[in-house]
Structure formats: C-alpha cells, structure tokens
Amino acid sequence: MPRQPVYEQVIDDVIRSIQSGALQPGDKLPSIAExxxxxxxxxxxxxxxxxxxxxxxxxEVHQGKGSFVAPEPPA
Known part of the structure; x- marks a missing residue:
C-alpha cells in the first residue's frame, strides 16, 4: 500500500485529534515549522x-498568529 502524502496525513491527524477531543475549539495548532x-x-x-x-x-488560520481549531468544527 503506498504511503499517504504528507499533507493528507496532517489533515487526517488534525481531524482525528479534534474528533477525539485531544484538540478543543480555540486550541492553537503547532507552528508550520513544528x-x-x-x-x-x-x-x-x-x-x-x-x-x-x-x-x-x-x-481558522490567522496570519501572523497561527492556526486554531475552529469554534464549531464540522461534526
């Protein structure tokens, strides 16, 4: 099975973290460098x-501030 492209891995991991409650609305995501x-x-x-x-x-991406979990992410 071919490995998932990195961007899809990031998307899946972030969505999973939000759905599991590990990331809450308003939480800041790690920086692009991190x-x-x-x-x-x-x-x-x-x-x-x-x-x-x-x-x-x-x-929600805020220029110069970072990326944050949306207040009401999709269910």
Missing part, C-alpha cells in the same frame, strides 16, 4: 494541509 519537524516534511505540504483544513472549516 509540524514540519514532526512529519519530517517541508513547509509546503504543511501549508497545503492547513489551507485545506481551513477551507473545510476544521481550523
């Missing part, structure tokens, strides 16, 4: 993952 280290990836797939999570309503 996520890059965690997933051994460059900033590009991390940014893509955060953009997709933002578009899907799971997180």
């Amino acid at each position: 996520l890059g280290e965690q997933y051994r990836a460059s900033a590009t797939p991390i940014r893509l993952a955060l953009r997709i999570l933002d578009e899907r309503g799971w997180i």
Whole structure:
C-alpha cells in the first residue's frame, strides 16, 4: 500500500485529534515549522494541509498568529 502524502496525513491527524477531543475549539495548532519537524516534511505540504483544513472549516488560520481549531468544527 503506498504511503499517504504528507499533507493528507496532517489533515487526517488534525481531524482525528479534534474528533477525539485531544484538540478543543480555540486550541492553537503547532507552528508550520513544528509540524514540519514532526512529519519530517517541508513547509509546503504543511501549508497545503492547513489551507485545506481551513477551507473545510476544521481550523481558522490567522496570519501572523497561527492556526486554531475552529469554534464549531464540522461534526
């Protein structure tokens, strides 16, 4: 089975953490640099993952402040 692209791994992990309650609405996600280290990836797939999570309503990205779990993430 081919390995999942890094950006999909990040998306799945963040959604799972929100659904399990490990991440609560308003919680700050690790920085792009920290996520890059965690997933051994460059900033590009991390940014893509955060953009997709933002578009899907799971997180809110605030320029210069970071990424936060949305107040009302999808069920």
